[in-house]
Amino acid sequence: MSANDSLGDEALARSLPGTFTSRHAEVNGVRLHYVEGGGGEPLLLLGGWPQTWWQWNKVMPDLARRYRVIAVDLRGMGGSGKPAGGYDKKTMAADIHALVRHLGLTTVNIAGHDIGAMVAYAHAANHPEATTKIALLDVAHPDESWSAMRLLPGPDQHVDSVIEAGARSYLWWFAFNQVRGLPEKLLEGRHRLLGDWLFDRQSDDPGFIDERSREVYARAYSTADAIRAGNGWYQTFNRDIEDERGYGRVTAPMLVLGGDRSNYANLRDTMPAKGTDVQVVKVADCGHYIPEERPQVVIDALTAFLG
Numbered sequence: 001m002s003a004n005d006s007l008g009d010e011a012l013a014r015s016l017p018g019t020f021t022s023r024h025a026e027v028n029g030v031r032l033h034y035v036e037g038g039g040g041e042p043l044l045l046l047g048g049w050p051q052t053w054w055q056w057n058k059v060m061p062d063l064a065r066r067y068r069v070i071a072v073d074l075r076g077m078g079g080s081g082k083p084a085g086g087y088d089k090k091t092m093a094a095d096i097h098a099l100v101r102h103l104g105l106t107t108v109n110i111a112g113h114d115i116g117a118m119v120a121y122a123h124a125a126n127h128p129e130a131t132t133k134i135a136l137l138d139v140a141h142p143d144e145s146w147s148a149m150r151l152l153p154g155p156d157q158h159v160d161s162v163i164e165a166g167a168r169s170y171l172w173w174f175a176f177n178q179v180r181g182l183p184e185k186l187l188e189g190r191h192r193l194l195g196d197w198l199f200d201r202q203s204d205d206p207g208f209i210d211e212r213s214r215e216v217y218a219r220a221y222s223t224a225d226a227i228r229a230g231n232g233w234y235q236t237f238n239r240d241i242e243d244e245r246g247y248g249r250v251t252a253p254m255l256v257l258g259g260d261r262s263n264y265a266n267l268r269d270t271m272p273a274k275g276t277d278v279q280v281v282k283v284a285d286c287g288h289y290i291p292e293e294r295p296q297v298v299i300d301a302l303t304a305f306l307g
Contacts, residue, residue, distance in 0.1 A: 007216050009033060009079045012054055017061040020069075024079070027098035030086065033079030034072040034099070038064025041132075042105050043306065044096065045071040048114020048139070049230050050195050051289075052078035052220045054213060055113065058295035059302075066303065067109075072099065074119060076229030078220045087232035088239040089115075089141065093122035100130055109306055113137035113291060115233045118240065121274075124254070125247040135255040135302060137290045138263045140271060142240040149174065161201040163261040163287050169202065177234035184224035191227065192218035203287040204261050213292070250275040255305040257298070259286035279305070 005011055013022040013035045020037035035053050043063060045056045053071040063069050073080040075095050076087060086092070096119060100108050109132045112120030117136040124131040125141075153159050153170035161169040173194075176183065187194060195217050200206040221227055254275040258264030264282045272278045281301060286294045 007212075007219060009035065009053075012057070012216065013037075016057060018064050020060065020064070022079070025099055025102045027102050028091075028095045030075050030083055030095055031081040032072060032075070032095060032099055034070050035060075036068070036070045037061075038067055038069045040067045041306070042100075042103075042108045043067040043069050043302070044100075044108050044110045045069065046074060046096070046110060046112035046116025046119050047071070047077070048112075048116050049233060050191065050198065050221050051114075051217050054078075054216045055289070056291055057213075059291055059298050062299045063302065067306070070103070072096065074116065074233075076226075076232055082225050082229035085232070087229070088236040088243065089118045089122040090126060090240070090243050092119045093126050096123050097127045097130055106130065107132045109133045109135075111135040111137065111302060114139045114288075118142065121250065122240075122243070124250045124252045125244075128251055131252045133253045133255070133306060134250070135257065135305060136267075136271075137257045137298070138259055138267070138288050140256075140267060140274070141244055142237045143244045143270075144241060145270070146237060146241060151175070161198075163202060163204065169262075173198075174234060174237075177231040180231075180235070183231055184227045187221070187227050188224045189222055191221040195221070199289065202262065203289050203293055204259070204285050205293065208293045209289060249273075251277075253277040253305075254279070255301065256280040257283050257290055257301060259283050259288055259290055259293070261286060262288040 009022040013020040047055045053073050056071045076082050107130050110120040117139040118141045120134045121141040124134045157168050157170040159170050199209045256267050256271045258267040260282050268280045
């Protein structure tokens with residue numbers, strides 16, 4: 001993509017209010033892309049599947065007034081490298097730790113959504129000396145309970161993932177993304193179909209993820225290589241579960257935000273035991289994509305939490 005491409009990372013970074021710059025760093029054997037702006041205490045933002053750093057675009061300008069905001073494309077995501085392996089969250093946390101050192105920082109705050117939340121947790125567990133505080137948005141790190149997920153949906157689960165109060169989604173894509181070789185053939189050049197299906201069914205109001213953002217994400221996952229890399233985050237869940245067994249309670253203060261129409265109830269019941277200082281907050285009228293559905297809530301919650 002050229003620097004003048006309106007949906008390329010450089011143009012997207014320039015389009016944000018304030019001054020943001022698209023950069024790359026070679027760390028831990030992988031090339032990571034990140035967008036940086038603002039000043040003050042560092043705050044890393046880690047996104048999830050099937051999105052990129054752009055999922056933070058609605059919160060970055062306001063947060064950059066108080067913090068040095070660094071929105072990172074994880075290993076395998078967007079403008080970052082897509083190596084053959086290393087998609088377990090412990091290795092991805094090592095990527096982030098190496099990036100922190102590359103940037104000349106000693107300790108950082110990290111907010112992660114979806115896959116990014118798993119990496120944020122793994123960073124706090126494996127690099128506590130480099131973690132000031134962490135915020136997890138709508139997803140926890142894989143643990144033993146994930147091994148008991150059903151192949152068939154339960155009677156209280158929605159096969160089509162339509163969000164309703166008190167109902168749980170059937171996470172069929174967890175299994176689909178385990179399959180090697182086939183998703184690339186089915187979705188290459190057609191990932192917009194899957195993205196729209198997820199965004200329309202896992203958000204309280206699909207309109208909060210606009211056409212421009214959907215195009216950004218569809219392009220980011222348009223190639224077979226990108227689809228294969230994103231699936232790699234799911235194919236390492238068994239390894240992640242095994243790693244989690246060896247983690248103690250996270251000592252960094254932890255804020256957990258859950259959409260009331262998504263994963264809040266599960267996070268409320270499970271996350272307090274995962275750390276020594278945990279706040280679990282319900283985000284009202286919200287599905288899975290919290291930074292885009294309720295950006296002001298995220299801005300206010302992070303500002304209050306980080307200080």
